[in-house]
Amino acid sequence: MSLMQFFRGRAAPQDRFTALVRPHLRLMYRMAYRWTQNSAEAEDLVQDVLTRLFPRLEELAAVDKPGPWLVKVLYRRHVDLYRRRVSSPIDDSVHWDSDDAFFRERLIDERDDYRRLELQRTLNRALEGLDEGWRDVVLLHDVEGHTALEVAEILEINVGTVKSRLHRARKKLRIALQPGTIERSYAC
């Protein structure tokens, strides 16, 4: 059977779904983790998205680049779950907090990389201070390596906005890494 036949419907839906989605599961999990900063939660988010995607198999099969498409679906679901809290008297969204516990463990484990990890922890913490729109762009583009075009498509904004957000976010991150800033704000 040719690959195209496989995707067009000869194979069982379960097998087609698995073949389409499986290569991107790690990417989805990692992206979910970047957004939730919690690995158990990232797994549940991916699980939830997969369950909702299965009935959309034909749509998925017709997609040109499934990777960014799946990340977009994941992003929409994440926004639905975590950010649509307009009616709440307390807060309008769930705070994004750097997963410090993860870095703490890593820092104990990997003494050799201590300096690099420390800087990365500082950067990750600095992401807390960014508007979520800027942070999304940094996570997708700089951390996970999506192109500016893909980021624009995933977040449904234009490429110019992606680039200007990146530019401004990096400026802020640069300040966070300046010597002195690290010790002052993040003594532990």
Added chain:
Amino acid sequence: MDCNQARRELELMREQNSADLLAHLRRCADCREGAEDLRIARLLRTMPAPEPAEDFERRALAAAMPQSRERSRVRGWQLATAASLLLAVLMAVPRWQQPAAPAPEAVAALPVSVSLDTPRSLSGATIQVSLPPNLALEGYGDARQLQWQADLSAGANRLTLPVQMRQTGGEAEIVIRIEHEGARREFRVPVQAGSADRSRPQPTTKI
């Protein structure tokens, strides 16, 4: 060395930069900025992330299939409910700060009031409170962890913890976990003796 040469050498990511490059960076602010951007880009690009649990891919796919034997651990609406639980710190006022009531030296009371906001009622939710070694709950001795069941009604639910600080000064973090039908949510409430300005609500890890 000109800017183009400098950028080229920076891109090479050498362990040690040449004296020429360093001299150029010392006098060229543009290239210094460029070098810093490159450094940040590399740090971000290699930002670590934990691995998913073993067998995650197989389990996740199996659970997504209709009539699957492998039941998804959490159903969509439960995940949504857990994710939309919010915690706000209403009050974390160190009493010993008030001049009228000087603090006893060993133990200071710091009642922490939080509001748990849920979009729907959660009956039989499990609430678990974990304390760091420098905090205790009045009336609970040295217990580091407390757990009880509660019915949370839709809207705001107030929870007041009679926290005592064992040592004055320093920071501490109370962890409050809410579990309801398999969906979990975790909140970290920072408590800092000596100031009440850290009472920003900080819901963190969910599920």
